[in-house]
Amino acid sequence: MFARGLKRKCADHEEDMGGALAGFRAVPSYSLQRQSLLDMSLVKLQLCHMLVEPNLCRSVLIANTVRQIQEEMTQDGTWRVAAPQSTGRAPLDRLVSTEILCRSMREQDGVHPAPGMGDDHVLGPGSELSTVTSAQTPRDPQNSVWEMDSPRENRGNFQKSLDQIFETLETRNPSSAEELFSDMDSSYYDLDTVLTGVVSRAEPGPCDGLQGLPPVATPASSSSCKSDLGELDHVMEILVET
């Protein structure tokens, strides 16, 4: 069971990290599990679009879960903890996967990201992360999920995005796809003990790491992932001249 009451602090407090690490040896890191939950939720949302209208209640609940995770990750997403058997890079790779999912959807529609200002080692060599300027209207990527009377284009976009997601997961890093889709039962029983035993999130520490991640206006309104998909909608609107 996840060690309760464990305060999470920034990388600055090195001596505390020693103690904190001790509690992590037994279970996969919290952020790793949380990221898995986020990935699973995003896939669930994308898979909503079939011939029959998606269940709105289910979609809303999943989206709220995604928001909760993103809020928490925004507040303490800079916190680095080494997972037991991997280097400090592994949890960051997992954090990145969501960005790449969103980015690939944008790229597929011909929108090229602005040159990123991120640290390369954060994102992986050769990756770029676009900036999100405050001028962009933050829009919920799940907008199309809710709007029952939205035009067909939005559904089509999501269908294309869905294909892109799976494509990305397969080609980019086979092991990560396997992580997500194979051995789900056993890994998620571990997730159970970790995630359902977690107490409410600790106070966010000062965020001074991970310069590359784009600033977020408010936790509730947008994150870089949402804004990327919002940009997609924005572009589509321009293209169809609505």
Added chain:
Amino acid sequence: HMFRDRTVTSSVSWCCFPLGVLSDIISTVEFNHSGELLATGDKGGRVVIFQQEQENKIQSHSRGEYNVYSTFQSHEPEFDYLKSLEIEEKINKIRWLPQKNAAQFLLSTNDKTIKLWKISERDKRPEGYNLKEEDGRYRDPTTVTTLRVPVFRPMDLMVEASPRRIFANAHTYHINSISINSDYETYLSADDLRINLWHLEITDRSFNIVDIKPANMEELTEVITAAEFHPNSCNTFVYSSSKGTIRLCDMRASALCDRHSKLFEEPEDPSNRSFFSEIISSISDVKFSHSGRYMMTRDYLSVKIWDLNMENRPVETYQVHEYLRSKLCSLYENDCIFDKFECCWNGSDSVVMTGSYNNFFRMFDRNTKRDITLEASRENNKPRTVLKPRKVCASGKRKKDEISVDSLDFNKKILHTAWHPKENIIAVATTNNLYIFQDKVN
């Protein structure tokens, strides 16, 4: 009709009368006001009505059994051309009207359209027409020499269902509830974001009485999950939400009941908080007690009884399957966490019942505070034998006859149950089996 109120958890022995396999997944079960009729709706849009046999006074060991009375196709699949989406024919809810004459009336609804059906019996037919033969062919007029009055002759009972009203085009989102008002003239229909008020006679108009759709759909974080009229006050109804709140509204206050008269919500237990807290707090069903003094809500793990006079917490809470709390992530992954279980009261409001997994269903006696778990399955229950209580072993050493949590079959879920309004007779629907359990009268 005297209602014997014995403690169902101990002295009542439940016997099983399986009604057989229905051809499609059962999606709703409802007794009528007398309990003589039991209606089921299924995923294929069909309604099957069972009727209780008249009591056999000589063989008093069982009340009448339920046999098929009528079957009809209520809804057909449709296609929304504007949105390029199918509209499922699955029957989401059936509600009976109280009987006013020889015919029976019920409302059935799918995601978009509500229909009023009239079910009537025909056991006589006119014979001896002047101009027609018995088979319907017209007689040669030159052969007609006398005048006679047709008479009614008995025939085999025929039960006919005919649609009397179709209430369509009023819901953008999926209808989850219908509820008939105590005035027996109006009813409400609720979808994910709106509730409409109808008059049973008028199909081309409905009044919107609740609208929680945000101006900006990106801000949507909460949906309506169930709604019901108060059994006695025709101006009062409640609706529940995906955030675990129940709002009681008074239609006299304003035309659009945007502001609730009462808000029922239990504060969250901080020690149980997780990413799944909101999902499991989502209310899947809300039912008033027959008395109208209480209401019951079902969320993923529990059943709560609320006193309408106390908004800040329920007066009773019953854990349905607390052992699932440590499995929430797996249940999220396989979507079981979104299963919508219903709940129901017995006729005297002393016992409540709800379903669970592995074809288990649970009863909670409010007076004795005892509970029982029973299983609806063909393998374990021979007809007319007494049901054995079941037990789930949450952790540790499994006793004999107990089932461990990891052996539970999450595909076998009991979402729909109904309790006879007067007797200890219950209807329990597994995926496509319907079971009737009655207490064994010695």
